[in-house]
Amino acid sequence: MKGRxxxxxxxxxxxxxxxxxxxxxxxxxxxxxxxxIKLLTASFFSQEDHSKAVASLLREVKAASVxxxxxxxxxxxxxxxxxxxxxxxxxxxGYIVLELVPGRSLARHFKLKDxxxxxxxxxxxxGVLAGLEHAHSCGVIHGDIKPGNILMGITGNVKIADxxxxxxxxSHANDDGTPLATVxxxxxxxxxxxxxxRRSDIFAAGxxxxxxxxxxxxxxxxxxxxIARSILSDQPIAPSLRNPDVPKAFDAVVARALAKEPEQxxxxxxxxxxxxxxxxxxxxxxxxxxxxxxxxxxxxPLWNTVRLEPEPxxxxxxxxxxxxxxxxxxxxxxxxxxxxxxxHAPPPExxHAPPPExx
Numbered sequence: 614m615k616g617r618x619x620x621x622x623x624x625x626x627x628x629x630x631x632x633x634x635x636x637x638x639x640x641x642x643x644x645x646x647x648x649x650i651k652l653l654t655a656s657f658f659s660q661e662d663h664s665k666a667v668a669s670l671l672r673e674v675k676a677a678s679v680x681x682x683x684x685x686x687x688x689x690x691x692x693x694x695x696x697x698x699x700x701x702x703x704x705x706x707g708y709i710v711l712e713l714v715p716g717r718s719l720a721r722h723f724k725l726k727d728x729x730x731x732x733x734x735x736x737x738x739x740g741v742l743a744g745l746e747h748a749h750s751c752g753v754i755h756g757d758i759k760p761g762n763i764l765m766g767i768t769g770n771v772k773i774a775d776x777x778x779x780x781x782x783x784s785h786a787n788d789d790g791t792p793l794a795t796v797x798x799x800x801x802x803x804x805x806x807x808x809x810x811r812r813s814d815i816f817a818a819g820x821x822x823x824x825x826x827x828x829x830x831x832x833x834x835x836x837x838x839x840i841a842r843s844i845l846s847d848q849p850i851a852p853s854l855r856n857p858d859v860p861k862a863f864d865a866v867v868a869r870a871l872a873k874e875p876e877q878x879x880x881x882x883x884x885x886x887x888x889x890x891x892x893x894x895x896x897x898x899x900x901x902x903x904x905x906x907x908x909x910x911x912x913x914p915l916w917n918t919v920r921l922e923p924e925p926x927x928x929x930x931x932x933x934x935x936x937x938x939x940x941x942x943x944x945x946x947x948x949x950x951x952x953x954x955x956x957h958a959p960p961p962e963x964x965h966a967p968p969p970e971x972x
Contacts, residue, residue: 619708620692622650629718631761631775634670638713648689649713653706667693669777670707676753676776677709683906684744686764686774687712711774716767716916719760723824730858733915734825735897737763738889740771740905741818746882748773749811752782756809758817759798760824765916770907780809796837797830801845801873812875815885819870819878826863827855831871845873862892 614637617624622639628649629636639650651673653666670693677688690710719737723729741763748755755762756778764772796804800816803809823831831849834840849871851864866888872878879885890898903911 619650619652619705620690622648622710624650631777634777639710641710647713649686649711650708651711652708655704655706667706670709672779673775673777674709676748676779676781677711679751680748680753680776682744682747683770684740684772685747686714686772712772714764714766714770714772714774716765719763719765719821719825722765722916723760723828726828728915729825729828730856731826731860731863731893732901734822734863735889735893735901736769736904736915737765737771737825738818738822738886739898739901741773741821742882742886742889743902743905744771744773745814745818746886748776748779749814749882754780754782754809754811755814755817756780757795757798758814758821759795760821761795763821766907767916768907769904769916771905782810796840796844797832797834799841799844800875802875804841804845810875811881812878815870815878815882816872816875818882818885819867822870823849823852823867826852826859826867829855831867860892863889866892 614624614635615626619639621641621643623642624637624639625647626638627635628638634651634653637650637652639648640646641648651670653670670691674688674691674693677686681687688709688711691708693707694705717725741758745755745758753776755773755776757775758773762773762775764774766772798817798820800809800813803813820831823829832840832843832847834843849867851861852859852867853861853864866885869888870878870885879888886898904915
């Protein structure tokens with residue numbers, strides 16, 4: 614693929630892969646700008662799924678085109694093949710051209726077992742929650758907040774990437790309504806086929822916060838059904854018990870973000886951020902906000918000394934692409950022995966005490 618020309622863009626190196634696409638570093642021959650290209654090829658999909666793949670890319674284009682924020686990866690350009698085009702197995706279905714963020718993903722950071730804890734979590738969440746608040750204010754639900762979709766720039770900046778399963782609040786569902794998010798970070802209501810909403814993104818961000826604080830997933834497991842069962846029924850161990858360096862004030866913040874019922878979570882990303890600010894103090898939070906926007910001349914971001922690592926091979930990124938997904942949803946629910954029609958059964962009523970006898 615190296616050296617291949619796509620429009621004005623010449624591919625230079627492989628960056629990573631997701632469930633449906635490959636990402637490459639490329640150069641715009643017109644502007645001489647380094648960019649990232651997310652490329653969909655027909656070999657990823659069966660013939661009947663070509664239209665769904667293009668629809669997913671178009672959904673990402675529509676979402677990213679209305680979002681302009683320092684904590685969200687910028688969209689520069691895109692190309693989609695016409696619907697009636699005859700596609701060969703190695704043909705390109707489409708691509709989008711995105712801002713290149715030198716650094717690493719949060720998923721790779723965790724894989725390399727680099728630092729976690731309070732200060733690290735503050736800087737990450739300052740960027741993630743600011744980006745989410747902007748997306749939500751534009752009516753866009755991300756739908757797949759997870760470490761693989763959070764980028765850490767070498768100057769300390771934090772950016773949300775990949776709006777491929779996003780939806781606009783005015784729409785009722787994505788495609789057939791089946792969520793495709795990575796199950797380790799998916800909100801309980803999505804496991805029953807409900808449409809993603811702002812508080813679904815809040816839950817996912819809460820799961821990311823937990824992992825940033827402790828280095829452990831809130832809902833661990835290898836099989837999707839096991840993780841789904843845990844999300845629906847288990848309460849994660851308090852972060853302060855997993856990591857003694859984490860103040861207990863974070864326990865309540867994380868618990869609310871990971872509440873099973875959407876109504877019990879923070880109503881917005883801003884409310885989530887304000888809760889963290891209250892837990893750590895205004896000064897520490899404000900420093901984290903500056904750091905998350907790459908203000909390395911003002912503050913010392915935690916990972917600004919991280920050297921640029923060799924770009925990963927497709928094999929090295931295969932684990933991230935193979936993360937358990939919520940699709941196919943019905944099979945996963947059956948394996949988890951979950952009945953989709955009764956997502957939250959009410960607790961049994963206590964028996965009524967008999968009326969006292971008359972004297």
